[in-house]
Amino acid sequence: MKGWSKYWVLLTGICLMTCQTDDSYKEKVTDPVYLDNTLSKLTDIIVYDIFSPPVASRIYAYASIAGYETLRHGHPDYPSLAGKVSELTEIPMAKSEDVNYNIAGVFAFAEMGKALIFSEPKMDEFLDDLKSRYTEAGVPRKVLEASIAYGLEAKAHIMEWAKKDNYNETRTFPKFDIREDPGRWQPTPPDYMEGIEPHWNVIRTLIIDSAQQFTPPVPTNYDMTEGSDFYKEVMEVYETGVNLDEERTGIAQFWDCNPYVSHHKGHVMFATKKITPGGHWMGISQLAARIDSADIMKTSKTFVYTSIALFDAFISCWDEKYRSNLIRPETVINRHIDENWTPLLQTPPFPEYTSGHSVISSAAAVALTSIYGDEFHFDDTVEMAYGLPMRSFNSFLEASSEAAISRLYGGIHYMPAIANGVAQGRKLGAFVVESLNEG
Structure with a gap:
């Protein structure tokens, strides 16, 4: 019996340490550095692609909205922008319990930004690095995959709304009429x-x-x-x-x-x-x-x-x-x-x-x-x-x-x-x- 008792004590200790290790990533992924770095990368690409100031503001706004609306599902004290921002509707909650909203929000921001820039491969490189960083932080594979998938769903939701803002239509409008008025x-x-x-x-x-x-x-x-x-x-x-x-x-x-x-x-x-x-x-x-x-x-x-x-x-x-x-x-x-x-x-x-x-x-x-x-x-x-x-x-x-x-x-x-x-x-x-x- 004493042998079995020692065995169960040891097994319980190992289990507790494993559980703590498995959950330790949850605190790490709340670090705002992931979101901050993603905005920095988006800015770098906007500069590289030479977007005009008005168009750049559109990229920043839609990426930020996608990130915020996704993240807030994990932070219920923060209200949705739906009902305040014109024609915006709430992003549905994730169906999978494996989704971590802190991770999903960063990917929603990045993917929305990627959808609006020219140099998509540059953002893809960043996303690959981001995945590696989350893996190194101990994020389980199923959590990372579920969170990325939900981030893409959130991006698709925001993209569907963004497409109705008249931007595409204005690409075909006439150029400015230059006249010689003094x-x-x-x-x-x-x-x-x-x-x-x-x-x-x-x-x-x-x-x-x-x-x-x-x-x-x-x-x-x-x-x-x-x-x-x-x-x-x-x-x-x-x-x-x-x-x-x-x-x-x-x-x-x-x-x-x-x-x-x-x-x-x-x-x-x-x-x-x-x-x-x-x-x-x-x-x-x-x-x-x-x-x-x-x-x-x-x-x-x-x-x-x-x-x-x-x-x-x-x-x-x-x-x-x-x-x-x-x-x-x-x-x-x-x-x-x-x-x-x-x-x-x-x-x-x-x-x-x-x-x-x-x-x-x-x-x-x-x-x-x-x-x-x-x-x-x-x-x-x-x-x-x-x-x-x-x-x-x-x-x-x-x-x-x-x-x-x-x-x-x-x-x-x-x-x-x-x-x-x-x-x-x-x-x-x-x-x-x-x-x-x-x-």
Whole structure:
């Protein structure tokens, strides 16, 4: 009997250790690093594929929504976005008890992002690595397979909804109509590209009721008579550009966020790829979550609030851009003030009013402030990967204000586009937050 007793004690001990080992992965996969790394990879691919800022915002938003809506099934304190986000319905709960929602949410995010990019093999490589990391963390094969399968189901659910947002239809819409009206936007040097996404205002919004809900005041009337309001605005841009100091130059370059900057030397042309403005703010959302030591669900909420604010802000801004069709400073200054003047930054290929940086940065800052508070110091290291130094801020709104004024320093915008863009973005951001926080 004593022998059998010792045997059963030993067997019980082994069983207990095995059970603990089998379950230890559950805590490991709650680490937000998996989701954070997935967003970083998505940003890398967006930069590589050279998506325009509005289109990039769509990728971020749908991937973030897929991740959040999947993850929340394992975190019941977090409500669904269904009923708040336009036409979105809840992703059904998993049928298999083997599904781990923390794992499934990361794969839903990645797979949704993969469905919207060009370079799918790059995401496939990342997914293979992600599977290996989960396996090394001790995730049982049946759990990993069930979680991946459910992540794909979640992605399919979100994809079916995303396909109805008018994006595909706008690919066949007519190009922007270029006319020689004196104050109307014209393509700018060095590439004289056509206006990008002139029909972005018909993309289905996520929270705001329409692209026109936060329409800003009309821009200053075009009038190059010396002493007119518009003339003064033009001269402000010109004189700011002529008298740039090191600090303002650094600010402009830090917030440039132009996904495709072309360089011309004689007959040679090459391009520099960089992060989009929305990508910069998604990077700031990552920094905020890391600094706060946010868990995986709060991290997901951070990404989804920020990306939704960015998505609707781009629609609102682009609606005004292609309604007012205001001429860029570079064109006016070259025609009437100084034909040899060039802005510090390359002028992006779309109308001037309102400032995209001002609108989207303000909206994103309001969204992040709603989660992390008014006083949140952070060192913005997002642009270091693109050869720019770190900048420090005491709040998200402080950062967004600097992003806005950077466009004057860069020679890209007149002041009304900046000031009215900030107001537009903050109002929109507050509405997005209020709507998402309901219920």
